[in-house]
Structure formats: C-alpha cells, structure tokens
Amino acid sequence: MASLFSYDKKCYGDNMKTRENHIDCVEKEPGSLGITKVKLDRNACIGISACIAMAPHAFPALDEEGKAIINDPLGTSDEELLSAAQSCPVKAIILEDEKGNIIYP
Numbered sequence: 001m002a003s004l005f006s007y008d009k010k011c012y013g014d015n016m017k018t019r020e021n022h023i024d025c026v027e028k029e030p031g032s033l034g035i036t037k038v039k040l041d042r043n044a045c046i047g048i049s050a051c052i053a054m055a056p057h058a059f060p061a062l063d064e065e066g067k068a069i070i071n072d073p074l075g076t077s078d079e080e081l082l083s084a085a086q087s088c089p090v091k092a093i094i095l096e097d098e099k100g101n102i103i104y105p
C-alpha cells in the first residue's frame with residue numbers, strides 16, 4: 001500500500017499530477033530549505049532503500065511493489081530530506097517549495 005497521503009490532490013498543485021502519473025506526494029511546513037512538498041516518482045523508484053537509511057521517518061519502508069512509501073515528514077528536517085533525495089540513485093525523490101519551484105533534483 002502506498003502512502004496514506006498519496007491521494008491528497010491539494011499536494012499536487014496546478015500540475016495536478018495524480019496517482020495515474022505514479023507520483024506520490026506529501027506536504028509539510030517549510031523548514032530551513034523551504035521544502036513544502038515531498039514527491040516520489042514511483043516509476044523511477046527502484047527500491048534501493050537509500051532514502052530509508054537517510055530519513056527513516058519520512059521514508060519508513062518499501063511497499064509491496066518495492067517502491068518507497070512516503071510518510072508524513074513531520075520531525076524530519078529539510079536537510080535530512082535533501083540528503084535522502086540526494087542519496088537516491090535515480091532521483092526519484094522530488095523536493096519543492098511553496099511556489100512549486102523544484103529544490104531538488
């Protein structure tokens with residue numbers, strides 16, 4: 001099962017990227033890097049689990065399809081989220097600010 005937050009359309013903004021595009025998305029309050037959205041490209045994710053090692057609260061496990069689950073990142077710093085995204089070999093983790101600017105990758 002994917003993230004509980006996968007179907008939160010508000011999270012997708014004007015792009016309206018939906019589950020059909022295989023993008024999971026969670027929202028958060030901005031931290032030191034201004035990250036407000038954490039997205040996971042499920043097509044790109046190959047289940048390496050590097051993100052789980054770097055930010056285990058935000059990325060607690062793989063789902064039954066071998067894709068990373070995104071959890072509510074409350075309590076995970078922006079730096080940890082960035083480290084997790086940078087650790088992903090296929091750049092499946094997308095970090096955005098409140099204006100929709102892509103912080104990473």
Ligand code: SF4
Binds near residue numbers: 040047050052090
């Ligand atoms: S590091 Fe990237 S490829 Fe590996 S589980 Fe996390 S999101 Fe998927």
